[in-house]
Amino acid sequence: MDIQAEKLQLIEWLAGLNDAKVHNEFIALKKKMEVDWWDRISAEEREEVEMGLSQADKGEVTPHKEVMAKYKKWL
Template structure:
């Protein structure tokens, strides 16, 4: 099976598809098969992101320029 040729045939078929029900089924299938990056990261990474968001909401931020200046030697 030539996967690239199959993809092109599907694209052509999809481009000509006018049935809203079939389109909705395909959209649902796509959503069901996609992995959410949030579920793929570790609990520690999620906790760090949540902490950063909370800090941002509380105005506890450092300007990008300051961070870049401080860590320039490692970048």
């Protein structure tokens, strides 16, 4: 059986599941497997995000209207 068919079977089984304990175990597994986007980006990308947040906190921002006017010809 291919993986897509197995997924559909799991979905059907899960949809009919009434056992709260098993449901909670699936939720715990899902949370364990989820990876935050922050953990997937490079150190350089994290630095850039942090720098941007710091600039925004200091009010060092350009209004959206100005940016749109400046780059209008490319949008």
